[in-house]
Amino acid sequence: MVRYILHSQALGAQLVRLVLLLALALLALHHSPRLIASLSEQAVNAGCHQGGGSHHDHHDHHHHPEP
Numbered sequence: 915m916v917r918y919i920l921h922s923q924a925l926g927a928q929l930v931r932l933v934l935l936l937a938l939a940l941l942a943l944h945h946s947p948r949l950i951a952s953l954s955e956q957a958v959n960a961g962c963h964q965g966g967g968s969h970h971d972h973h974d975h976h977h978h979p980e981p
Contacts (some may be wrong), residue, residue: 942951 943953
């Protein structure tokens with residue numbers, strides 16, 4: 915029983931630290947327009963390079979030749 919309580923407290927402390935870290939990361943992201951722009955550009959590029967789709971999107975940043 916004591917072991918469970920100690921483990922539970924450690925898990926609770928870890929959860930609190932994780933939530934605080936997430937909150938700090940979200941605050942930093944919210945107050946940094948350059949970081950938001952960079953992350954959104956990476957997300958768009960990752961989606962564009964994912965492949966497997968037969969749609970033809972036209973992006974002004976680069977062009978993929980037809981296979």
